Amino acid sequence: MSQTLINALQNPALYPHPVDGFQLIETHISWVLLTGEYAYKVKKPMNFGFLDFTGLDQRQHFCNEELRLNQRLTEGLYLEVLPITGSVEAPQLGGDGAPIEYALKMRQFPQGQMLSTLQANGELHTGHIDQMARQIAEFHLQAPKVSPEHPLGTPESVMAPVEQNFEQIRPFLTDKADLQQLDNLQAWARSSFERLHGLLETRKANGFIRECHGDIHLGNATLIDGKVVIFDCIEFNEPFRLTDVYADVGFLAMDLEDRGLKCLARRFISQYLELTGDYAGLELLNFYKAYRALVRAKVALFSLPADAEGVQRATTLRTYRNYANLAESYSAIPSRLLAITHGVSAVGKSHVAMRLVEALGAIRVRSDVERKRLFGAQQQQDAGQLATGVYDRDASVATY
Structure with missing residues (x-):
């Protein structure tokens, strides 16, 4: 009909x-x-x-x-x-x-202006990602908070779909190496959950479970009148949408990395954090990126007909393995690095720091941004003075 x-x-x-x-x-x-x-x-x-x-x-x-x-x-x-x-x-x-x-x-709108199309044509650039970071940050800051009494957003409700991924993927796999990798990923997810359980509880209590988008990736963003517009959020399933803001952030970061755009993924994360100040939740990022990668791995397997053979099955398994390998990469323990830039105003400190973000996956923390987050802008009567107002000794100690 x-x-x-x-x-x-x-x-x-x-x-x-x-x-x-x-x-x-x-x-x-x-x-x-x-x-x-x-x-x-x-x-x-x-x-x-x-x-x-x-x-x-x-x-x-x-x-x-x-x-x-x-x-x-x-x-x-x-x-x-x-x-x-x-x-x-x-x-x-x-x-x-x-x-x-x-x-x-x-x-x-023109289908050729989708950011996924621009990326495929080599036309996606940092300006597009910066626009997305600002829009998503402002959206998350204004999004309604889910009540602490709501069942969604508890540690157990966060972990349930993670476990479901493994249960639904395993019947499709027969190769011993694939099954061993899946077992290892499940063990990592469980140990990560135990380590992050307290943080997940704190996030729930502090209002970081919000009415999010649920499906942010380059295929759901386009240019309209030269401006990036994010569309097609999840309307049909509350558990997909009422999540920690890092579930949204992790999806876009994973999508960029899957496309070979690690530099842009790192830039997006760092820009988002500067705008929101939500550094406390950063420890959740790889957990959510791995979850999102395995969702895509699962969807690839779901698309495989029961009677598929030969090239079709090999192609689907290749897609699955790419996402499984991406998820596995998030389980690696990163190297630790602290780099401090200093100097007079306008010599390029922020520019150099952003290059480190893109090249190394660092997180840029700017003292001027954090100072204003703590104390607001310098009052007019104190303008140009470095030892008064928001630049006095106590404010500087608190900032650093």
């Missing part, structure tokens, strides 16, 4: 605006009709366990949630939810009568 409806919706007479033509993009959970100036997204009546769109009321609810949640990070992109009335063979957009379906209306 739904495919019949999608075919019937490809009629220019149904739309109150010019239609350049129709292009249909289909995913496992939705159809998106591109018309030129606008796009219309219709959810499939599917139940995958982690999402349930089987009922019309559910599809309406999640269309409204997708509109609400994505308007937090976008402006003028997600427009409205429209009822589809009439019949499957002769539908009307927003007409009278009982709705038979719902569509989310969005502003259409």
Whole structure:
């Protein structure tokens, strides 16, 4: 029935605006009709366990949630939810009568401006990543906090999907080396969880479990009018979205590293931390990056047909192993390094420090940023004086 409806919706007479033509993009959970100036997204009546769109009321609810949640990070992109009335063979957009379906209306943007496409073409640069760092930091700082009484965000709820990855991956593997690697990764995840348990409890109590995006990667970011816009957040599953902010951060960092962009991943992390000051949670980063890498490894295996053989199976296993190896890399103990730059103003200290961030994976901590975080800006009457106001001895001791 739904495919019949999608075919019937490809009629220019149904739309109150010019239609350049129709292009249909289909995913496992939705159809998106591109018309030129606008796009219309219709959810499939599917139940995958982690999402349930089987009922019309559910599809309406999640269309409204997708509109609400994505308007937090976008402006003028997600427009409205429209009822589809009439019949499957002769539908009307927003007409009278009982709705038979719902569509989310969005502003259409050029697919060639997706950051994943720019990266594939060698056109992604530091300015794009800096914009993403600032947007994500500001978004996380403003995102609603999940109540301490809410069951999500507890250490046990964080660990449950981590364990589920291993349970769901293992039946697909037969190679002894793959199974041994998976066992080692599971042992590392469990020991990391024990080590981080107290920090996870503290994060929950201190309000770092927030209504996040849940799916930040280069494939969900685009350029619109020259500005990076992050879209397509998770609306259909609260456990994917109500998470520690580091789950969001770790996803993008992992995605960049998977694409061979370690320098940009490191730059993103350091910029994000300067803006949020959330250094206390940094110990969680590799834990969440490994989790996200194994989710992608699992999804690759899920895409493998039961009767797959030869090239298809080898290709899928290669993808799985790439993500498993990436996850394993996060279990390595890093080398320790402290580098201190000093000198008069405007000699390039911050620039040199950022080069160390990108080359070595260091975290840049800038005294002027942390001083202002602690004490605010220097008062006008103390401007230009280094021993008064926010630059007096006590303030400097507290800063360093």
